[in-house]
Amino acid sequence: MDQLSVKTGKRQELMDITEETQQYISNNGYDHGIITIYCPHTTAALTINEGADPSVGRDILVSLEKLIPHRGDYRHTEGNSDAHIKTSLVGPSVQVIVEEGRLMLGTWQKIFFAEFDGPRTRKVWIKWIEG
Amino acid sequence: MDQLSVKTGKRQELMDITEETQQYISNNGYDHGIITIYCPHTTAALTINEGADPSVGRDILVSLEKLIPHRGDYRHTEGNSDAHIKTSLVGPSVQVIVEEGRLMLGTWQKIFFAEFDGPRTRKVWIKWIEG
Amino acid sequence: MDQLSVKTGKRQELMDITEETQQYISNNGYDHGIITIYCPHTTAALTINEGADPSVGRDILVSLEKLIPHRGDYRHTEGNSDAHIKTSLVGPSVQVIVEEGRLMLGTWQKIFFAEFDGPRTRKVWIKWIEG
Numbered sequence: 001m002d003q004l005s006v007k008t009g010k011r012q013e014l015m016d017i018t019e020e021t022q023q024y025i026s027n028n029g030y031d032h033g034i035i036t037i038y039c040p041h042t043t044a045a046l047t048i049n050e051g052a053d054p055s056v057g058r059d060i061l062v063s064l065e066k067l068i069p070h071r072g073d074y075r076h077t078e079g080n081s082d083a084h085i086k087t088s089l090v091g092p093s094v095q096v097i098v099e100e101g102r103l104m105l106g107t108w109q110k111i112f113f114a115e116f117d118g119p120r121t122r123k124v125w126i127k128w129i130e131g
Numbered sequence: 132m133d134q135l136s137v138k139t140g141k142r143q144e145l146m147d148i149t150e151e152t153q154q155y156i157s158n159n160g161y162d163h164g165i166i167t168i169y170c171p172h173t174t175a176a177l178t179i180n181e182g183a184d185p186s187v188g189r190d191i192l193v194s195l196e197k198l199i200p201h202r203g204d205y206r207h208t209e210g211n212s213d214a215h216i217k218t219s220l221v222g223p224s225v226q227v228i229v230e231e232g233r234l235m236l237g238t239w240q241k242i243f244f245a246e247f248d249g250p251r252t253r254k255v256w257i258k259w260i261e262g
Numbered sequence: 263m264d265q266l267s268v269k270t271g272k273r274q275e276l277m278d279i280t281e282e283t284q285q286y287i288s289n290n291g292y293d294h295g296i297i298t299i300y301c302p303h304t305t306a307a308l309t310i311n312e313g314a315d316p317s318v319g320r321d322i323l324v325s326l327e328k329l330i331p332h333r334g335d336y337r338h339t340e341g342n343s344d345a346h347i348k349t350s351l352v353g354p355s356v357q358v359i360v361e362e363g364r365l366m367l368g369t370w371q372k373i374f375f376a377e378f379d380g381p382r383t384r385k386v387w388i389k390w391i392e393g
Contacts, residue, residue: 001359001366034167034258036296036357040368042312048223049215050173055206056215063199063216068325075317084318085325088309089220089351092371095167097132097258104132104256106171109223125366127296127359129393131260165298165389178350181304186337187346194330194347220351226298228263228389235263235387237302240354262391 002126008118012065014047014057015113017124021096022103024126031101033130038093040125043083043117045090051110064089083116090114133257139249143196145178145188146244148255152227153234155257162232164261169224171256174214174248176221182241195220214247221245264388270380274327276309276319277375279386283358284365286388293363295392300355302387305345305379307352313372326351345378352376 004020021037039046050056064086074081094111097104105111113124135151152168170177181187195217205212225242228235236242244255266282283299301308312318326348336343356373359366367373375386 001361034260036359038357038359038366040366040371042310042318042368042370047219048173049219053207053209055208056173056212059205059207059212060216060219062204063212067198067329073324074321076315076321077317078315081318081321081325084311085322088311088322088376091222091353092310093357095169095224095226095357097167097169097256099132104169104171106173106254108173109171114219123368125359127393129260129296129391131258165391179304179354180346180350184338184340186339187304187343190336190338190343191347191350193335194343198329222353226300226355226357228298228300228387230263235300235302237304237385239304240302245350260391262389 004124004126006113006122006124008115008120008122011118012061013115013118016051016110017113018110021111025098026101030098030128033098033128034095035098036093036095036127037111038125040123043080043087044122045087045092045114046094047090047112047114048094048109049112050108052108080117086116135255135257137244137253137255139246139251139253142249143192144246144249147182147241148244149241152242156229156232161229161259164229164259165226166229167224167226167258168242169256171254174211174218175253176218176223176245177225178221178243178245179225179240180243181239183239211248217247266386266388268375268384268386270377270382270384273380274323275377275380278313278372279375280372283373287360287363292360292390295360295390296357297360298355298357298389299373300387302385305342305349306384307349307354307376308356309352309374309376310356310371311374312370314370342379348378
């Protein structure tokens with residue numbers, strides 16, 4: 001297992017970590033298998049979506065915010081219940097196929113770290129399974 | 132890695148791809164392991180849910196539509212922001228255990244390709260990990 | 263593949279299954295790899311979130327209930343459409359990295375069985391992949 005570091009700059013943000021992930025695979029000489037990218041935090045998640053137009057990420061965050069507002073009927077007293085809820089909806093990890101040393105992503109796909117309670121310095125764990 | 136083709140017929144649709152997935156496993160003589168089924172598109176996802184009553188799929192799509200309407204306060208100008216958002220909520224892949232050459236699904240479970248911006252011809256990527 | 267049994271006590275509930283999962287890994291002497299925890303039901307899911315403050319789980323369930331109410335414009339006649347929809351949003355499985363025989367969870371993370379249509383006796387399937 002290895003660890004990447006992600007420094008987010010806003011309370012909510014989708015950060016593209018595709019390059020770092022590909023770099024990690026290339027540096028280790030991994031060839032064929034599956035890479036699991038895992039978020040060890042409870043107010044941030046991982047997702048795969050369009051990376052070409054930043055409006056897509058903006059639309060995702062604004063829509064989630066409308067459905068699960070920052071301030072609401074919450075009992076958790078740390079003021080970040082919305083971030084916990086979004087985390088369970090988006091999910092803690094993504095799995096991406098690797099062939100001939102390349103992340104197999106669709107034409108428009110990028111891997112995003114989804115920050116819901118930043119800005120913070122965050123960790124991402126990466127695990128390689130050959131196959 | 133291999134590829135299945137899925138032809139969707141509506142803008143939004145849950146297409147049962149369980150049979151094709153099982154066929155793929157059988158054709159390859161796979162025995163014990165995990166199969167990852169991955170959607171390389173950014174306006175479609177994969178999910179597992181009840182397959183016996185088609186009303187379940189209808190209820191899923193109608194509810195998602197209510198929460199994330201086709202037309203809304205979106206900046207992405209292609210008119211399919213709702214599809215991108217739903218994709219991040221439902222998720223880009225599913226993992227299913229395989230034992231003795233059979234997909235280990237619960238009694239009512241089927242694997243669905245979730246189309247959110249069709250109709251289109253779509254790809255699904257499949258990766259086998261033995262274990 | 264192995265099976266855990268989970269007995270839920272309410273219609274909706276997040277049950278912490280971290281201990282049982284760690285016990286399973288320890289009993290089998292598993293060392294390095296990935297564990298897939300899979301829910302074979304269509305009205306329950308798996309998620310990872312904060313386990314220290316039970317209010318987080320309560321906030322997740324109450325917010326989901328607000329978005330996808332128990333009674334609504336549903337066609338599925340069993341009265342549990344909301345549970346099916348929540349299941350597709352939260353997801354059927356989680357993958358957790360294992361290092362030196364320990365589940366690699368973040369400081370605040372616990373693994374939860376998310377019951378959306380209980381109380382019932384439920385099954386959880388576990389699959390180990392070494393790597």
